[in-house]
Amino acid sequence: xxxxxxxxxxxxxxxxxxxxxxxxxxxxxxxxxxxxxxxxxxxxxxxxxxxxxxxxxxxxxxxxxxxxxxxxxxxxxxxxxxxxxxxxxxxxxxxxxxxxxxxxxxxxxxxxxxxxxxxxxxxxxxxxxxxxxxxxxxxxxxxxxxxxxxxxxxxxxxxxxxxxxxxxxxxxxxxxxxxxxxxxxxxxxxxxxxxxxxxxxxxxxxxxxxxxxxxxxxxxxxxxxxxxxxxxxxxxxxxxxxxxxxxxxxxxxxxxxxxxxxxxxxxxxxxxxxxxxxxxxxxxxxxxxxxxxxxxxxxxxxxxxxxxxxxxxxxxxxxxxxxxxxxxxxxxxxxxxxxxxxxxxxxxxxxxxxxxxxxxxxxxxxxxxxxxxxxxxxxxxxxxxxxxxxxxxxxxxxxxxxxxxxxx
Numbered sequence: 478x479x480x481x482x483x484x485x486x487x488x489x490x491x492x493x494x495x496x497x498x499x500x501x502x503x504x505x506x507x508x509x510x511x512x513x514x515x516x517x518x519x520x521x522x523x524x525x526x527x528x529x530x531x532x533x534x535x536x537x538x539x540x541x542x543x544x545x546x547x548x549x550x551x552x553x554x555x556x557x558x559x560x561x562x563x564x565x566x567x568x569x570x571x572x573x574x575x576x577x578x579x580x581x582x583x584x585x586x587x588x589x590x591x592x593x594x595x596x597x598x599x600x601x602x603x604x605x606x607x608x609x610x611x612x613x614x615x616x617x618x619x620x621x622x623x624x625x626x627x628x629x630x631x632x633x634x635x636x637x638x639x640x641x642x643x644x645x646x647x648x649x650x651x652x653x654x655x656x657x658x659x660x661x662x663x664x665x666x667x668x669x670x671x672x673x674x675x676x677x678x679x680x681x682x683x684x685x686x687x688x689x690x691x692x693x694x695x696x697x698x699x700x701x702x703x704x705x706x707x708x709x710x711x712x713x714x715x716x717x718x719x720x721x722x723x724x725x726x727x728x729x730x731x732x733x734x735x736x737x738x739x740x741x742x743x744x745x746x747x748x749x750x751x752x753x754x755x756x757x758x759x760x761x762x763x764x765x766x767x768x769x770x771x772x773x774x775x776x777x778x779x780x781x782x783x784x785x786x787x788x789x790x791x792x793x794x795x796x797x798x799x800x801x802x803x804x805x806x807x808x809x810x811x812x813x814x815x816x817x818x819x820x821x822x823x824x825x826x827x828x829x830x831x832x833x834x835x836x837x838x839x840x841x842x843x844x845x846x847x848x849x850x851x852x853x854x855x856x857x858x859x860x861x862x863x864x865x866x867x868x869x870x871x872x873x874x875x876x877x878x879x880x881x882x883x884x885x
Contacts, residue, residue: 506878510867511833512817514859519813521849522744522804523736527727527783529799531717535691536700542709543568546685548702556690556716563696564688564713569706582665589659596655600648607641614638694718697797719796725756725783727803731765734779736807743783747802750793758805759784781805808847815852820865821845831866832859833879838866840875 539545544567550556556563617634620626697715701707725745729737737758745754760782768778783803789795820830821843828845831838843858859865866879873879 506836506880507838507870507873508882509838509869509873509879511864511881512820512867514814514816514855514861514863514865516812516814516861517852518811519809519815519847519849519852519854520804520806521808521847522806523729523733524802524804525727525729525733527725527801527803529723529725529795529797529801531694531697531719531797532722532724532784533692534697534715534717534797536712536715537563537688537691538713539566539707539709539711540688541566541568541686542707543686544706545701545704545713547704548699548714550696550699550714552696552698554696556694556696558690558693561690562687563690563716565685566688567685579666582662585662586659586666589655589662593652593655593659596648596651600645600652603641603645603648607638607645610634610638610641688713690716692716692718717797720789723785723789723795723797724759725785725801725803727781727783727805728768728778729781729805731777731779734761734765734781737761737781737805742806742809744804744806745783745785745801746804748795748799752793754793755786756783756803757786758782810854814855814861816843816845816855816859816865817867818848818850818853819867820869821853822869830859831869831873831875831879833864833866836878836880838873838875838877838879 546565546567548564550563614634614637617626617631621628621631694716695718697717697719699714700712701714707713725743739758739761741758743756743758745756748754758781762780762782765777765779768776770776783805795801816830821828823829824840824842827842829840829842831840833839841858844856846854846856848854866873
């Protein structure tokens with residue numbers, strides 16, 4: 478009896494070991510991620526970082542060469558076109574003279590003074606000569622009336638009078654010319670005053686030149702703040718209307734820019750607020766330019782101008798030069814059959830997926846259209862609500878049992 482009991486025990490243990498080994502080595506379903514074929518809206522966009530700018534920004538520059546007084550306005554201040562004074566200037570101060578230039582200028586002044594004295598002497602001589610000729614003319618008239626001299630003699634005396642008057646006019650013009658020359662040479666010796674000390678003040682007769690805002694709007698930025706001497710045409714500040722004229726400029730790769738048309742819808746995101754803004758492509762520049770990426774790669778870029786579809790609200794604090802992200806829609810469909818792009822893999826030149834049928838992976842070819850990297854447009858090969866395997870492993874084979882991986 479004991480021998481039979483031992484035999485049954487050994488048989489039972491053997492069966493248990495075999496069952497355990499069989500269970501251990503029995504093929505288990507592969508855990509996979511599962512997606513579905515769905516019908517939903519789909520977009521194809523070109524995403525790029527961009528920045529805002531005022532559509533019509535005016536750079537106010539110096540009208541003449543001179544000394545710009547300290548600018549008192551601040552960025553963000555409101556100005557009124559053709560009324561608000563945004564800056565003031567003084568004319569350029571005379572340059573300092575070195576010793577040689579000073580001596581030359583003093584010599585030129587002395588020469589001009591001597592020339593003026595000579596011209597005045599010529600004027601005095603011309604005045605005396607005219608008086609003498611006038612007396613001769615008066616005598617000749619009386620003599621002619623008495624029949625002493627002929628008409629020819631009288632005409633000759635009148636001619637001498639006209640000549641003396643012309644000489645007098647020439648002498649007077651020469652004096653005016655010499656006086657102007659003297660003033661010009663004296664100006665070269667004008668004392669130098671650069672007002673470099675902020676405590677110095679211009680003379681009472683030195684009038685400042687006001688610079689008036691060309692348009693109404695906000696002060697966007699100041700190029701010059703402190704008092705400084707500038708040449709004509711130097712930029713001082715920039716003015717623009719943020720509320721009415723704000724737009725977006727994006728720099729796209731030329732290969733992406735050719736896919737875009739004027740009027741394409743634009744989604745504006747990641748600008749700092751919770752609300753997604755919308756816009757449309759207004760202009761595509763017809764020329765490209767070379768730009769280097771952060772990695773030093775040479776790229777051809779094209780500027781795209783985007784305008785907002787709706788006026789900027791007061792609580793949206795976007796300004797000039799703010800960073801935004803734009804998604805330019807180049808294709809969209811409100812209802813399209815889609816499957817996750819992560820389910821696709823190449824089978825030769827075709828696309829294929831693993832479809833799940835009763836817990837078994839079944840490989841099949843599909844035909845897709847547009848692909849935005851997240852979803853792909855399904856044209857052929859699957860039906861609505863079909864289950865597909867996401868990120869299929871290289872060890873997954875057709876006919877293998879699978880089950881969904883649970884989220885940890």
